[in-house]
Amino acid sequence: MTGNISVVLVEDNPLHAQRYRDNLALDPLLGLVGEFALAADAIAGIEALAPDVVLVDLGLPDGNGLDVVRHVRTHLPQAAVMVVSIFGDEPSLLAAIEAGATGYLLKDTGASDFNQNIHALRAGGSPISPSLARHLLRRLQTPVPKAPAVSPLSRRETAILDAIAQGSSVVEIGALLHISPLTVKTHVQNIYRKLEARSRQHAVYLARSRGLLSP
Structure with a gap:
């Protein structure tokens, strides 16, 4: 055929x-x-x-x-x-x-x-x-890139939280950023409020899980 x-x-x-x-x-x-x-x-x-x-x-x-x-x-x-x-x-x-x-x-x-x-x-x-x-x-298909997370934290608050994540104390953070320990504590309280965190470790965990801090 x-x-x-x-x-x-x-x-x-x-x-x-x-x-x-x-x-x-x-x-x-x-x-x-x-x-x-x-x-x-x-x-x-x-x-x-x-x-x-x-x-x-x-x-x-x-x-x-x-x-x-x-x-x-x-x-x-x-x-x-x-x-x-x-x-x-x-x-x-x-x-x-x-x-x-x-x-x-x-x-x-x-x-x-x-x-x-x-x-x-x-x-x-x-x-x-x-x-x-x-x-x-x-x-x-190219994966659609995720939009970068918008941080509720200021640059200084992010720097302070990053220092906390590295294990620095309030006094050490104050000396590093040339601010008083009292000012550091005020920033930490603001971080807690913005992230709805209960402690320093909780704040670090929440920030990392949201992509606000490097792992």
Whole structure:
């Protein structure tokens, strides 16, 4: 059987292979020109068939379908490769893309979608099952940076709290900042009030948890 788009199937499961044959038979523009159940046979015989599209299962009895994908990319660069697999995990998808696959469908894809995706693949598209496309989107999306925390503390209060976190006493903090211990205590009370803290340690904990102090 031949059509405008020649297709080679690399699939070892007889039930799946028959379903793909039935799908392709529904479209007069798609022609199945060869089938292989083993990776070694596909690698040895696929070049002579010179297909437009190669459909490849990943789990083959004698190896990984990715070997077939790599072979096609190297020896038949004009052919488009679609992985058709039960594996819907991100590592399998990324490995297939890195090997040279330009499409990736799950095996539960319906007949009409299956054939449409082959046409899209041959036309230069990269059909990917929606659940798999989400893996790619998650991987490529840049995390939205969190807005920096707005501190209720003044610079001096932050400096005092940082010194407290380092274990300095009121007297030591006063000497460091050139203010009296009484002024330091007033600032500490303001820190308690603004953070709703019960003690120095509690104030340090609250400030760190809110990103107001470095860990």
